[in-house]
Amino acid sequence: MTDLTKxxxxxxxxxxxxxxxxxxxxxxxxxxxxxxxxPHLNAYVLATPDHALAQAKASDERLAKGDARPLExxxxxxxxxxxxxxxxxxACSRILDDFKPRYESxxxxxxxDAGAVMLGKLNNDEFAxxxxxxxxxxxxxxxPWRRTRNGKIDNAKLxxxxxxxxxxxxxxxxxxLGATATDTGGSIRQPAALTGTVGIKPTxxxxxxxxxxxxxxxxxxAGPIAKTVRDSAILLGHMAGHDPKDSTCVDLPVPDYEAExxxxxxxxxxxxxxxYRVEGMxxxxxxxxxxxxxxxxxxxxxxxDISLPHTKYALPAYYIVAPAECxxxxxxxxxxxxxxxxxxxxxxxxxxxxxxxxxxxEVKRRVLIGTYVLSAGYYDAYYLKAQKVRTLxxxxxxxxxxxxxxxxxxxxxxxxxxxxxxxxxxxxxxxxDIFTVTVNMAGLPGISVPAGLSGEGTPMGLQLIGKPxxxxxxxxxxxxxxxAAGRFPVPNRWWA
Amino acid sequence: xxxDEATVRRIARLARIRITDEEAKALEGELSGILAWVEQxxxxxxxxxxxxTRVADMxxxxxxxxxxxxxxxxxxxxxAPMTEDHFFVVPKVVE
Numbered sequence: 001m002t003d004l005t006k007x008x009x010x011x012x013x014x015x016x017x018x019x020x021x022x023x024x025x026x027x028x029x030x031x032x033x034x035x036x037x038x039p040h041l042n043a044y045v046l047a048t049p050d051h052a053l054a055q056a057k058a059s060d061e062r063l064a065k066g067d068a069r070p071l072e073x074x075x076x077x078x079x080x081x082x083x084x085x086x087x088x089x090x091a092c093s094r095i096l097d098d099f100k101p102r103y104e105s106x107x108x109x110x111x112x113d114a115g116a117v118m119l120g121k122l123n124n125d126e127f128a129x130x131x132x133x134x135x136x137x138x139x140x141x142x143x144p145w146r147r148t149r150n151g152k153i154d155n156a157k158l159x160x161x162x163x164x165x166x167x168x169x170x171x172x173x174x175x176x177l178g179a180t181a182t183d184t185g186g187s188i189r190q191p192a193a194l195t196g197t198v199g200i201k202p203t204x205x206x207x208x209x210x211x212x213x214x215x216x217x218x219x220x221x222a223g224p225i226a227k228t229v230r231d232s233a234i235l236l237g238h239m240a241g242h243d244p245k246d247s248t249c250v251d252l253p254v255p256d257y258e259a260e261x262x263x264x265x266x267x268x269x270x271x272x273x274x275x276y277r278v279e280g281m282x283x284x285x286x287x288x289x290x291x292x293x294x295x296x297x298x299x300x301x302x303x304x305d306i307s308l309p310h311t312k313y314a315l316p317a318y319y320i321v322a323p324a325e326c327x328x329x330x331x332x333x334x335x336x337x338x339x340x341x342x343x344x345x346x347x348x349x350x351x352x353x354x355x356x357x358x359x360x361x362e363v364k365r366r367v368l369i370g371t372y373v374l375s376a377g378y379y380d381a382y383y384l385k386a387q388k389v390r391t392l393x394x395x396x397x398x399x400x401x402x403x404x405x406x407x408x409x410x411x412x413x414x415x416x417x418x419x420x421x422x423x424x425x426x427x428x429x430x431x432x433d434i435f436t437v438t439v440n441m442a443g444l445p446g447i448s449v450p451a452g453l454s455g456e457g458t459p460m461g462l463q464l465i466g467k468p469x470x471x472x473x474x475x476x477x478x479x480x481x482x483x484a485a486g487r488f489p490v491p492n493r494w495w496a
Numbered sequence: 497x498x499x500d501e502a503t504v505r506r507i508a509r510l511a512r513i514r515i516t517d518e519e520a521k522a523l524e525g526e527l528s529g530i531l532a533w534v535e536q537x538x539x540x541x542x543x544x545x546x547x548x549t550r551v552a553d554m555x556x557x558x559x560x561x562x563x564x565x566x567x568x569x570x571x572x573x574x575x576a577p578m579t580e581d582h583f584f585v586v587p588k589v590v591e
Binding site: 098099100101102103203204205218244247248250251310312313316317319320327331334335336337338339340341343344345346347348349350351352353355356359364365367368369371372375382384385386387388389390391392394426427442443444468469 | 499503504507508510511512513514515519523526527529530531533534535536537539540542545546547548549550551552554556557559568571572574575576577578584586587588589
């Protein structure tokens with residue numbers, strides 16, 4: 001039999017429907033692949049094979065009865081930021097310890113209700129704070145891709161991006177058919193770009209945030225990382241939807257995203273913002289951008305130069321808003337109600353000792369920045385100022401939408417980097433999100449689609465940004481890029 | 497904005513995170529660096545610009561003011577590090 005793990009989600013769905021294999025066989029293939037790869041890649045922080053096989057068995061029964069749901073029997077990975085009933089959820093922080101939620105995230109529940117099978121919990125940067133997955137309490141994830149230098153494969157470990165580095169690595173290494181992920185400043189799109197996978201952050205409010213460990217509530221959104229544009233459309237369609245438990249989740253019908261695949265982009269107006277041509281952007285990223293422009297033009301779209309003048313202020317404003325909201329959200333980890341507790345001589349001492357032991361370096365840094373900018377006398381100068389700048393960033397896009405339907409940019413300024421290369425300099429790491437963070441600040445949808453390889457043979461992505469709740473146009477346009485660029489499977493399974 | 501060690505310690509106290517002398521020293525430089533970097537926002541004129549509240553102009557949803565949940569004491573304390581019956585146990589706060 002062919003290697004089932006190499007199938008796309010759509011192909012696996014068709015194979016199950018045609019009874020070419022069973023959900024149990026499919027799930028077993030992934031369990032085997034995870035066993036072999038995880039000691040090398042560290043993509044999963046918890047594999048749940050028994051849980052997966054029980055779900056697969058139930059799926060096989062439904063498939064046999066002709067009672068299959070849309071994602072029946074399709075094995076996926078779940079980022080450890082999503083609470084799972086009775087299954088350890090840590091956000092990859094020591095402070096959550098052995099936390100076993102007594103509830104399921106709404107996005108997760110939507111997927112299981114559609115028939116999907118959960119293979120396990122995926123690694124991420126601690127509380128989703130990072131761009132390389134190096135801040136995880138479970139250790140870093142290894143990118144399945146390796147550089148080629150002077151015609152030889154370089155064995156130096158590369159990062160898979162972050163914070164959804166477990167999701168991106170697992171999808172590119174064929175350790176699941178697709179994965180859940182979250183994006184606060186680029187945490188779906190940047191790891192997708194660095195691993196040759198597709199990742200979409202939908203419009204703020206498209207997916208429920210209920211049951212997802214909170215980082216920065218006005219920016220956080222869930223979305224999928226997948227092997228193809230079609231797979232990402234299928235998955236988002238079953239993650240999104242109204243949820244009365246999240247007051248910011250919109251009550252709008254979820255369109256048939258998969259139906260967008262293959263639709264023409266003839267006459268579509270594509271904006272190219274001059275402010276994204278930043279200093280230090282590598283020549284190959286620029287060349288990739290030009291290729292993307294040419295592909296869309298060939299498909300009948302029209303290209304328009306646009307200006308988003310406040311772009312350069314998005315990242316500094318983000319590093320006020322996100323830490324401020326995180327310092328507030330993470331106040332709940334007090335060693336009293338759940339998670340780690342380090343006893344102290346009194347209650348405050350217990351809080352301080354617990355949080356000192358439970359939070360990692362980057363999380364502490366951000367909680368402290370956030371505490372500072374929200375402290376007495378500084379709120380107006382920092383947080384309020386940053387929220388006003390956000391309005392201006394959104395207005396830039398609102399103005400652009402009168403001339404264009406979608407915006408095309410690179411996803412990241414450079415391809416995957418090595419372990420430790422940026423860990424010593426917080427601002428260098430923050431710059432990873434320079435092209436993605438504007439989208440979160442404006443609450444817009446953005447998709448990253450793999451588009452080419454760097455000179456070192458590692459993948460690079462292009463980003464499409466859409467109007468609020470116009471994910472459909474993103475899927476349609478991203479498919480044009482995927483069809484032109486081809487797909488980028490990992491050339492060599494060196495871990496197997 | 498230059499942050500001194502006393503300020504780092506004050507913030508850490510507010511954030512309820514105990515820090516070592518070594519951490520305080522390192523954070524002094526890191527926080528100063530980040531705050532100096534975000535100061536470029538001062539270049540942007542934000543007079544008469546309202547702060548952003550959300551992406552689309554939409555009314556915040558409301559629901560009926562009624563109890564929809566409850567009787568979950570076992571669930572609520574299930575993950576607590578120290579409990580007694582249905583209570584969280586903490587060090588003595590009031591003498």
